[in-house]
Amino acid sequence: ETGVTQTPRHLVMGMTNKKSLKCEQHLGHNAMYWYKQSAKKPLELMFVYSLEERVENNSVPSRFSPECPNSSHLFLHLHTLQPEDSALYLCASSPVAGGGNEQFFGPGTRLTVL
Amino acid sequence: AQSVAQPEDQVNVAEGNPLTVKCTYSVSGNPYLFWYVQYPNRGLQFLLKYITGDNLVKGSYGFEAEFNKSQTSFHLKKPSALVSDSALYFCAVRVPGSSNTGKLIFGQGTTLQVKP
Numbered sequence: 001e002t003g004v005t006q007t008p009r010h011l012v013m014g015m016t017n018k019k020s021l022k023c024e025q026h027l028g029h030n031a032m033y034w035y036k037q038s039a040k041k042p043l044e045l046m047f048v049y050s051l052e053e054r055v056e057n058n059s060v061p062s063r064f065s066p067e068c069p070n071s072s073h074l075f076l077h078l079h080t081l082q083p084e085d086s087a088l089y090l091c092a093s094s095p096v097a098g099g100g101n102e103q104f105f106g107p108g109t110r111l112t113v114l
Numbered sequence: 115a116q117s118v119a120q121p122e123d124q125v126n127v128a129e130g131n132p133l134t135v136k137c138t139y140s141v142s143g144n145p146y147l148f149w150y151v152q153y154p155n156r157g158l159q160f161l162l163k164y165i166t167g168d169n170l171v172k173g174s175y176g177f178e179a180e181f182n183k184s185q186t187s188f189h190l191k192k193p194s195a196l197v198s199d200s201a202l203y204f205c206a207v208r209v210p211g212s213s214n215t216g217k218l219i220f221g222q223g224t225t226l227q228v229k230p
Contacts, residue, residue, distance in 0.1 A: 004157070031216060042118075043158075043204065043220040056215040090157055097216040100146050100165040100208075105157035 003027045004106035006091050012112045013081065021076040021109045023091030029104070031097035032074040034066060037088040037108070049074060050097040081113045116141040118207050120221035127195045127228055135190040135224045137205030146208035147188040148218065149179055153201045161203075164188060175199070195228045202226075 004025045013019050025032065034046040048056035049068040063085075065077040074091055088110050092103040117140045127133045139145055146165050150158040162173025164181040172178045179190045188205060205221040 006157075033216070040222070042222045043206075043218075045217055048215045048217065050214065056217060058217075092158075094216055098208075098214050099216070100163065101216065102148060102160040102163055103158075103216070103218070104160070105150075107155070107157045 003104050004091060004093055006089075006106040006109050008109060009107065010110045010112075012114065013078070014114050015081060015083070017081075018077070018079045020078065021089055021091075021111075023074040023076075023106055025072055025074075025091075025093040025104070025106075027093055027095075027104060029093040029095050030071050031094045031101075032068060032071070033092040033094075033103060034074065034076055035090040035092065037090055039087075043090070046076075048097055055097060078111075081111075083113050086111055086113045116207075116209060116219055118205055118219050118221040120203075120205055120224045122224050123222075124225045124227060127226070129197050129228050129230050130194050133192050133195040133199070133226065133228070135203050135205075135226060137188045137190065137221055139186050139188065139205075139207045141207055141209065141219075147179075147181060148206040148208070149173065149177070149188075149190050150204045150206060151201045152204065152223075158204060161190070195226075197228050197230055200226055200228045 032049045036044045046060045047066045052068045067075040088108045090108045091106040094101040094103045148163045149161040169181045206218045209217045
């Protein structure tokens with residue numbers, strides 16, 4: 001898991017707060033992903049970046065705002081979240097987006113919205 | 115609609131016995147299929163994948179999976195389970211036509227419990 005790191009590992013925030021999740025990959029990959037993992041539900045893809053360009057926005061509410069300043073870093077900016085947004089947020093990377101490449105996941109950020 | 119199903123929420127096996135975790139899919143076209151494992155408080159780890167070729171693929175930690183096109187299945191198997199295999203297992207399929215996004219559809223996960 002040292003290939004993809006995420007900070008913080010745990011985050012508690014109120015509905016009016018603004019916070020950011022950070023992901024960094026040390027694998028030289030060109031594609032990065034954000035997923036949401038809620039209890040009893042399949043992983044939900046949120047965003048995909050390829051070469052720092054967003055290529056997928058899976059109908060995610062605007063209170064989630066991604067940023068990819070370079071191919072090694074990915075952020076998820078959070079504002080005015082709802083309690084139902086509480087979940088484990090996973091970052092992943094792959095050599096390129098698509099093809100038969102597997103994705104490498106970070107350990108996740110456990111988010112609790114009060 | 116494209117989907118992946120893991121019909122069992124939990125699978126229980128005794129250590130040393132063979133294990134099977136089931137996965138079926140419903141997508142148009144030729145899918146790319148993946149298995150991932152998640153240990154508590156960790157991210158997902160890649161186990162194996164089927165892209166093309168031999169229907170039986172071998173992966174990490176002694177796991178293997180068989181692609182069956184007629185049954186649209188990709189069941190995960192291991193001949194002899196270990197207690198350390200206890201974890202949450204996810205099957206995933208890459209959506210055909212998503213060549214520029216790598217979009218994966220995941221099953222809901224199956225908890226594998228291996229008892230000594």
